[in-house]
Amino acid sequence: MHNPRRLSVCLRACVVIASLVVVSNVARPRAAVAADKPDVLFIAIDDLNDWIGCLGGHPQAKTPNIDRLASRGVLFTNAYCQAPICNPSRMSFMTGMRPSTTGMYLLGPTNRKVSPVLRDHKSMPEWFADNGYDTVGCGKIWHGGANKDTFQKYGPDGGAGPLPKKKIAYPMGVKLWDWGVFPERDDQMPDYETASWAIDRLNEPRDKPLFLAVGMHRPHVPLFVPQKWFDLYPLDTLKLPETLDNDTDDVSEYALKLTYSALAPRQSWMVEHGQVDDAVRAYLACISFVDAQVGRVLDALDKSPHANNTVIVLLSDHGFALSEKQRWAKRALWDRETKVPLIVAGPGIDGPRTCKRTVGLIDIYPTLVELCGLPAYDELEGRSLKPLLWDTEHAWPYPALTTFHYDNHAIRTERWRYIRYHDGTQELYDHDSDPNEWHNLAGEAKYADVIKDLAQYLPRVNAEAVPHSSGLGSREEDRALFNVDN
Ligand SMILES: [Ca+2]
Numbered sequence: 205m206h207n208p209r210r211l212s213v214c215l216r217a218c219v220v221i222a223s224l225v226v227v228s229n230v231a232r233p234r235a236a237v238a239a240d241k242p243d244v245l246f247i248a249i250d251d252l253n254d255w256i257g258c259l260g261g262h263p264q265a266k267t268p269n270i271d272r273l274a275s276r277g278v279l280f281t282n283a284y285c286q287a288p289i290c291n292p293s294r295m296s297f298m299t300g301m302r303p304s305t306t307g308m309y310l311l312g313p314t315n316r317k318v319s320p321v322l323r324d325h326k327s328m329p330e331w332f333a334d335n336g337y338d339t340v341g342c343g344k345i346w347h348g349g350a351n352k353d354t355f356q357k358y359g360p361d362g363g364a365g366p367l368p369k370k371k372i373a374y375p376m377g378v379k380l381w382d383w384g385v386f387p388e389r390d391d392q393m394p395d396y397e398t399a400s401w402a403i404d405r406l407n408e409p410r411d412k413p414l415f416l417a418v419g420m421h422r423p424h425v426p427l428f429v430p431q432k433w434f435d436l437y438p439l440d441t442l443k444l445p446e447t448l449d450n451d452t453d454d455v456s457e458y459a460l461k462l463t464y465s466a467l468a469p470r471q472s473w474m475v476e477h478g479q480v481d482d483a484v485r486a487y488l489a490c491i492s493f494v495d496a497q498v499g500r501v502l503d504a505l506d507k508s509p510h511a512n513n514t515v516i517v518l519l520s521d522h523g524f525a526l527s528e529k530q531r532w533a534k535r536a537l538w539d540r541e542t543k544v545p546l547i548v549a550g551p552g553i554d555g556p557r558t559c560k561r562t563v564g565l566i567d568i569y570p571t572l573v574e575l576c577g578l579p580a581y582d583e584l585e586g587r588s589l590k591p592l593l594w595d596t597e598h599a600w601p602y603p604a605l606t607t608f609h610y611d612n613h614a615i616r617t618e619r620w621r622y623i624r625y626h627d628g629t630q631e632l633y634d635h636d637s638d639p640n641e642w643h644n645l646a647g648e649a650k651y652a653d654v655i656k657d658l659a660q661y662l663p664r665v666n667a668e669a670v671p672h673s674s675g676l677g678s679r680e681e682d683r684a685l686f687n688v689d690n
Pocket residue numbers: 250251289290424521522
């Protein structure tokens with residue numbers, strides 16, 4: 205027989221337990237907790253060196269939108285990629301792992317899981333998704349359209365854009381290596397479409413925090429944009445990069461082979477055909493075009509309800525040479541090819557401020573994890589830049605490391621660049637007196653201690669290149685230089 209009083213106690217207890225469960229479900233579910241977290245707007249630009257207004261790499265660069273982003277956050281003036289070509293650089297900043305750890309050194313393979321180290325590793329968007337974020341990407345984030353499965357949703361791929369029927373300026377080599385006025389309108393450019401798609405995502409209502417990655421393809425070749433962007437840079441007043449004749453006389457044969465690109469034009473060809481000015485101008489025009497697309501996205505964010513609760517990161521995957529060291533493109537361990545724009549803005553980060561500490565793109569993943577209050581991911585090889593975002597003068601005894609293929613490394617401190625190649629040849633540059641890296645000091649006995657000190661930062665692990673690595677030049681060149689075994 206039931207005791208009515210007991211039943212009543214029982215009922216009340218059940219109600220209390222049920223209500224506790226309800227309260228608990230209302231107050232503590234992951235999505236509700238995560239809803240307090242900031243959104244992330246991650247903007248990756250392709251092949252953009254330090255030619256932006258706020259970095260001053262080129263005195264005439266016009267980038268009002270990137271500059272205004274810098275004005276509301278921290279601009280890193282000594283930020284470096286971890287690899288000076290697309291695929292391994294992006295692999296590194298998206299996974300928070302060094303190329304020398306993953307064996308991802310070249311343009312292929314692009315699938316992250318080919319590296320045994322990355323097979324079960326969480327990339328940045330995956331870690332954010334695991335911790336309650338909607339993760340959305342568009343344009344060029346990873347290389348070659350790979351790894352889109354690391355996002356819950358992916359928009360347009362971006363891409364090189366339309367090509368004219370005939371090459372405009374450079375009749376040789378691959379289709380992509382060319383420059384000039386093309387097409388007619390911005391909205392014919394994939395980067396315009398990428399920005400538009402990102403703007404639509406920013407305008408959507410949602411109940412979870414957003415990790416939105418937006419990848420711009422320009423100023424990667426082909427250096428084509430509409431006429432109005434060329435008009436910003438009249439040829440008759442255009443300034444060209446400073447170069448030194450015979451600059452490469454004091455670097456090794458190995459360095460010259462490593463940095464040779466069969467794809468890019470030769471400096472001698474550029475000079476002979478009067479194309480240096482035109483290509484420099486086209487690169488600047490592409491930068492201003494991309495800056496305008498970044499501006500459209502920033503405007504949309506500013507008009508959204510999330511404007512004040514969004515962490516914004518803007519970076520480029522590596523630098524780009526335009527006749528410095530008598531060469532064009534990336535694929536080298538020098539400053540022009542490895543230095544990148546890096547801006548971080550968001551809640552609690554005062555601006556405008558600059559930070560001259562040497563940092564790497566590899567640091568962005570742990571930085572965003574910390575800024576968004578996610579659990580730390582212990583696998584990561586970078587370190588959070590949060591101390592520098594709060595105090596740009598904070599002690600930072602960590603050099604930046606860039607790797608180009610197997611066992612070739614550059615160590616960058618605020619004063620020095622030290623390069624050691626696989627064959628043992630070395631370069632040392634003193635940025636206090638030689639910002640253009642014209643004078644290799646490595647052979648001078650008085651710098652032996654400087655070199656010894658810098659060499660301690662070389663990575664202790666040099667992973668073998670992953671199977672089927674390719675993409676420096678011809679397969680034969682890859683094999684001859686780097687002992688790629690397939
Ligand atoms: Ca790139």
